Amino acid sequence: NAGVTQTPKFRILKIGQSMTLQCTQDMNHNYMYWYRQDPGMGLKLIYYSVGAGITDKGEVPNGYNVSRSTTEDFPLRLELAAPSQTSVYFCASTPGTGKEGWAEQYFGPGTRLTVT
Amino acid sequence: GNSVTQMEGPVTLSEEAFLTINCTYTATGYPSLFWYVQYPGEGLQLLLKATKADDKGSNKGFEATYRKETTSFHLEKGSVQVSDSAVYFCALPYTGRRALTFGSGTRLQVQP
Numbered sequence: 001n002a003g004v005t006q007t008p009k010f011r012i013l014k015i016g017q018s019m020t021l022q023c024t025q026d027m028n029h030n031y032m033y034w035y036r037q038d039p040g041m042g043l044k045l046i047y048y049s050v051g052a053g054i055t056d057k058g059e060v061p062n063g064y065n066v067s068r069s070t071t072e073d074f075p076l077r078l079e080l081a082a083p084s085q086t087s088v089y090f091c092a093s094t095p096g097t098g099k100e101g102w103a104e105q106y107f108g109p110g111t112r113l114t115v116t
Numbered sequence: 117g118n119s120v121t122q123m124e125g126p127v128t129l130s131e132e133a134f135l136t137i138n139c140t141y142t143a144t145g146y147p148s149l150f151w152y153v154q155y156p157g158e159g160l161q162l163l164l165k166a167t168k169a170d171d172k173g174s175n176k177g178f179e180a181t182y183r184k185e186t187t188s189f190h191l192e193k194g195s196v197q198v199s200d201s202a203v204y205f206c207a208l209p210y211t212g213r214r215a216l217t218f219g220s221g222t223r224l225q226v227q228p
Contacts, residue, residue: 107159
């Protein structure tokens with residue numbers, strides 16, 4: 001199993017450009033998440049999904065969009081990139097079974113994004 | 117809503133020293149509590165958890181006890197190694213979402 005994979009690892013964007021951060025998991029997990037981690041800060045939840053076709057906003061969704069057309073993939077779209085979106089982005093997944101089973105999350109290695 | 121506060125780092129220790137990283141929480145009810153660890157250049161991974169009051173979670177020599185009286189979940193290890201150098205995050209469930217809310221993280225540096 002590759003687990004949770006994210007591409008690209010690094011990216012530099014100019015202000016106003018758009019891009020998609022890819023996230024794929026091969027564990028057949030129902031739940032998937034996008035977090036951002038700003039320097040010296042904890043993780044903030046951007047969006048999450050409890051299954052294909054179902055997505056919901058997290059704490060900081062503005063400036064982002066997601067889709068979940070398959071169980072495996074959960075891409076994050078940035079439209080009109082802004083310097084405030086400079087961060088490290090983590091994708092995570094979990095099977096979601098059992099009491100609070102969704103809390104045991106498996107993380108990808110992250111994408112470091114710089115917007116200048 | 118639920119929230120968590122961690123001690124600020126970095127914490128710098130010599131090998132074999134005792135480690136405590138403080139975590140306090142605010143929550144509705146008694147949700148499960150978690151410690152995640154992030155090694156350099158990697159994503160987070162679950163270190164340990166406790167699902168109810170007075171539970172002790174343990175893994176890789178790390179321990180944390182769920183104390184509802186003091187709303188704390190401090191992480192401890194009796195003898196740290198250089199390989200324990202990482203960032204440690206305390207976490208608990210978001211209010212109303214099947215997701216986690218994380219503390220700001222505490223960086224641990226262990227020197228040989």
